[in-house]
Amino acid sequence: MSLYKARIKEFDELLSENVIDIRKLRRLCFNGIPDCNGYRALCWKILLGYLGTKKQxxxxxxxxxxxxxxxxxxxxxxxxxxxNSITTDHPLSDGPxxxxxxxxxxxxxxxxxxxxxxxxxxxxxxxxxxxxxxxxxxxxxxxxxxxxxxxxxxTLSSANVERKGLGLTKINLIKKSSxxxxxxxxxxxxxxxxxxxxxxxxxxxxxxxxxxxxxxxxxxxxxxxxxxxxxxxxxxxxxxxxxxxxxxxxxxxxxDFFIKTLDESESGIKKKMAQLSAMLKEKDAEVWHRLEQQNLYPQYYSFRWLTLILSQEFPLPDVVRLWDSIFSDENRFDFLVRVCCAMIILLRTQLLESDFATNVKLLQHFPETDINVVLSKAAVL
Known part of the structure; x- marks a missing residue:
């Protein structure tokens, strides 16, 4: 039996149980959910807590x-x-x-x-x-x-009308913007x-x-x-x-990532960025020191990574695969930090050789990379 068919069988057996073993489901989903039989839609509903573990x-x-x-x-x-309901409320009323x-x-x-x-x-x-x-x-x-x-x-059609002397009128249609x-x-x-x-x-x-x-x-x-x-x-x-x-x-x-007044709190975005910086320092001190030297702090690039769960850094199919692992991790946003750390370390050669402007651009526009390479590196971390 192929590895893919074996994984499908594992999902079939687990999801057919009357009570889903959530720990086993997390382990299975962490390595990616097969793109068939609606497994991903169902597993995400369970992992996000929309559906409980009791099928009944x-x-x-x-x-x-x-x-x-x-x-x-x-x-x-x-x-x-x-x-068609009757309302005495006036459109210009500004009352609460x-x-x-x-x-x-x-x-x-x-x-x-x-x-x-x-x-x-x-x-x-x-x-x-x-x-x-x-x-x-x-x-x-x-x-x-x-x-x-x-x-x-x-949208109204519009045009510029030009008249030169007594000659013909020239009409230039204005095109819609993209x-x-x-x-x-x-x-x-x-x-x-x-x-x-x-x-x-x-x-x-x-x-x-x-x-x-x-x-x-x-x-x-x-x-x-x-x-x-x-x-x-x-x-x-x-x-x-x-x-x-x-x-x-x-x-x-x-x-809490989206509430500015909570930025400094334990659950705020600054805490997560500090966690990323500390992890990078532990896992690759040379890269961390290089970014510190250049005053290239995590808020310059990782704010978007963390708040949007990397949804803008990769193509949609890769984001979906990435979220399989993030949603299935019990401390899922700790794993998100590990993924972000892995992304930085994978760029270590370029980061160590380049100046501030180049490195900012590199981190803000993460280069095309096999998502499985990123996930493997994060799992090692």
Missing amino acids: DWTNLLQKKRQLYKQFINEMAIPPGAD ESAWSTFFKDNEFLLQIDKDVRRLCPDISFFQQATEFPCEEIVRSNGIRRLHTRVTPS HESYEAMEEGSEAHWEVVQRILFLYAKLNPGLGYVQGMNEIIGPIYYVLASDPNIENRQFAEADSFFCFTALMGEIR
């Missing part, structure tokens, strides 16, 4: 969570009065109880979400494609609840980026203490991609709701 509880839990998410959409993704005041404040962070999700993973076409399961609540509303319509102005490539689908359809936009909007509404912080789109992107690619049609149908709760669970662990 799954059906009831999923039904409740998916119904709850539908309720969130009905309550929060609709403008005041758009559901005003639904219209809340609506316009929501649009402020929705504008940033809209910009971010439209440029999500531009190297692949997945997020620009139509989902096979557009949200029924949105479709039935004839576009009223489509979030992007609240912040995206209608950032408009993530177009919204026609009514009745939705692109995957529109689904991600709704997830982030609802998360921000439900977590007003944190709201939406730029970069969260890079966290939800891989989660939604994995769940929306599940070969099980029922799971794909509810990928939006399941992704929302998986994202919420993950953010529960890393939200």
Whole structure:
């Protein structure tokens, strides 16, 4: 039997148990989850704590969570009065109880979400494609609840008109800029980026203490991609709701990275960067000393690495493989630090030979590398 088939058999046997052995699951997933049978989508749901280890509880839990998410959409993704209900609230009211005041404040962070999700993973076409399961609540509303319509102005054709003397008029059409490539689908359809936009909007509404912080789109992107690619049609149908709760669970662990006032705390981002620096000093003192000499501190490059769980440093398939290991590690964000340390050490030759400007550029734009090499180095560390 091939090694790949043997691994599939291991996953089959483990996931068929009535009670999943979480330690064994972690060990299996740490070495990568096979790209078949929906293993990754299911394992991520378990590893992120969305699903428990008792299979008998799954059906009831999923039904409740998916119904709850539908309720969130009905309550929060609709403008005041758009559901034909009578409202005495005036659109210009700025009182704390005003639904219209809340609506316009929501649009402020929705504008940033809209910009971010439209440029999500531009190297692949997945997020620009139509989902096979557009949200029924949105479709039935004839576009009223489509979030992007609240912040995206209608595009009008424009042109420059030039007239020279009594001659002919010259009209130069102005072309659309390239950032408009993530177009919204026609009514009745939705692109995957529109689904991600709704997830982030609802998360921000439900977590007003944190709201939406730029970069969260890079966290939800891989989660939604994995769940929306599940070969099980029922799971794909509810990928939006399941992704929302998986994202919420993950953010529960890393939200402090996004809160500036907690930067100095034990759970803050500066603590993680200090942990990375200390590990580099222990594992490769020469490289650490070189970066210290150049005043090239971790905040110049590792802030993004750590807060976004390396989602912008590698292509999406590599990020997905990387997250298999990070999610399955019991101290998963300690392993994330080891991966970051491994990335630096793999560049030791260039870092020791280059000046400050070259090294900053090298670390901020990590060169194309086999993700398995990075993971192997991290595992050794």
